[in-house]
Amino acid sequence: MKKRILVLDAFTNGHEAVLAFIQRQGWAETDCEIVFCGTHPNVFKHLTEGPAYAVVPIRNSIAGEVTEVTKHLALFRETGYDLRERDRLDLQINTSVKQPAVEVMLESKAQIVGLHPMFRPEMPFDGQTVVACPARLTAPDWKTWVVNMLTATRAQIKWSTPAEHDGYMTTVQVIPHLGNLTSALLITEAGVSVSESLAFTSPFYRVMFSLMGRLVSQSPDLYTSIVMENPETLTMLERRIAIEQRLVQMIRDKDQAAFEELFAQANVHFGPDVTKEANELFMRILGVLSTLYGKNSVTLEFSKAQSRPGLLERISRVFSERQINLTGINSVALDGQRLQFTISFEQSRTSDGVHRALEEIEEWSDPRVKVLN
Template identity: 30%
Template sequence: MTHDKPRIGLVGSQGAYGRWLRRFFEERMGLQVLGRDPHGDTTLSERALIEGIDVLIFCAPIRETPAVIRRYVDRAAGIEREQLWLDITSIKAAPVAAMLTSQAEVVGLHPMSAAPKAATLRGRAMVVCEARLHRWRAWLEQFLVASEADCVRADAERHDRVMALVQGMVHATHMAQGAVLRELAPAVGDFDGIRPFSSVGYELDMAVTRRILAGNPAIYQDIQFENPYVAPMLERLAAHLDTLRDLVRSGDDAARDELREKLLTQSRTYVGEQAVAEGSYAFERLGYLLADLHEPRYISVFLPLDRPGSLRTLLSVFEQRGINLDSIHSSRSAEGELLFRIGVARDTHATVLRDAMRAIEHEGIGRVVDAAGVSEAS
């Protein structure tokens, strides 16, 4: 066993995070990775996996994780005393408690996003719950640095209390919005009929709602059912919605004043003027981003060579043809490729855009993966 080049074991190696972690440890940290998963990766027995690794990471479904950990504790029967055990579940108290019944060192982790398309967790938070950590501390810090995550430290109980708000409340409100749309939207043109009327707030809310509906339902179920702090939060949320409903039903001036005081003024005072102003500005920026993404003329380009000057070379194609750019945004495709979405002025002639696209590909600058507004005349 070595703390310099530990062998990594993944329990749940075929899941989205299991696959991402394998790539991360093998390609970014140069470590050997072994895995086991009931869905297609069962070459190693549970005992053989424990015997073959130094760091064991549980990335199983939320609801199953504590029981899975307890089973591995039984299989280990003490041979894990020199190991580090981690989990990456969205709930922390139960998995951490289960890992503490082992003799391994124990840390709970929660990356605050789905498995990314990028190679690291840069720009994403990761909660770190140290439960029993001594000899493995230096390696853990090395791993966290390599992950490029914005790490926040908390104990497992505080994590779960916070997640009732950060995840439980947000998911609950958007699941409820989806149900309300399903029931009321058919009377006004269905989902697609509403979209032309969208405000920035509606677009942002619907982006979250559709993201949840596109995800694995088991994750959203477990976040509601497995966190003991979610039910009390839902009681408070339901109480405030009931208050809002009753005030709107009343409709008199006293009800209007009460709504303003209880649901707006008091909350604004709690949040604070600086945070309110920052949030308002962030909302405006997102509104401008949405407007850019709705522009009818754009080209999305993948640059295969990630090196200084690549973007300048790409932009020179537009400059040489007198094409005025309205916006430039970077994002990642479903395959994880970094794309540049370049919005162009609406008065740009389609033939000029097509010429620019040909030049990008023929000169080996990049690959055009999407375009709009290049087939009709300007």
């Protein structure tokens, strides 16, 4: 019989956490049955069906690193989940549909708050969005603690109800994910070479390409629950199909006026403030793309362990001393180990001054910097 391993949250790092757990136990993956539960109640339901291990990935939560619970959760089969404590705070974290799980948790007397960090687990909280859904937060001490804890993360906190949260997840998760998947499948089924298409790319397509590529490169488990468990998915998908059928008819009839009217309708609904912000953001993205892919750009890579305050200033000084004007700087952390600075110049990438500056940087012993292009 295979060992059943229950995974609480497939939306962040559930798959990698359970594989790491299996490896630490010295088991073969083929000897294990991995069950993605999605919510605490589903974990408890599966535990009543027989022996199981559980891996609860919470790296994206306030709680910190991945926590494995095996013997502790197994006890629930004998003792049940304690729903009686009045002084407890239960946080329901990460699931994209809050209301069903929160309703079960409200059977207890505990304080109940749903949290949904809207970003990848390896990203810092600072500046990111966390949706907080206080289903029951009446105890003054716990209310103060929750507010202070969320404030300390420096994230953008959006207070909501579970029902409102679930409704907006249709808009901010289901619609974009299905749209990107549909576009990726159109390209796939048309047999278009993606790599070759990038030689013809516009900035808009490159942004769209990055969204599609990121989506299809990840585990489908991440998106299956988001799409399948949202009760509004079918309604939105049917509405999308209806819109596309209207588009088909307009294009078949070459009805230019009707086609342009669709743009006008959407523009009015979005409003001038939103479209202004969207255009400004797109211009910023173009600036980043220009730095990343411009002919007069270079990428410097070094290990995260060697990162220290003043490093970017030190690099900039090397170019400044040679009268080289920097037009853009982009930094990114890759795989938790490598950091990259991509820098663009006003001067030619092949100029003598740029060449000598890069040579000097490569000769550093601390930190060791690799020039990638």
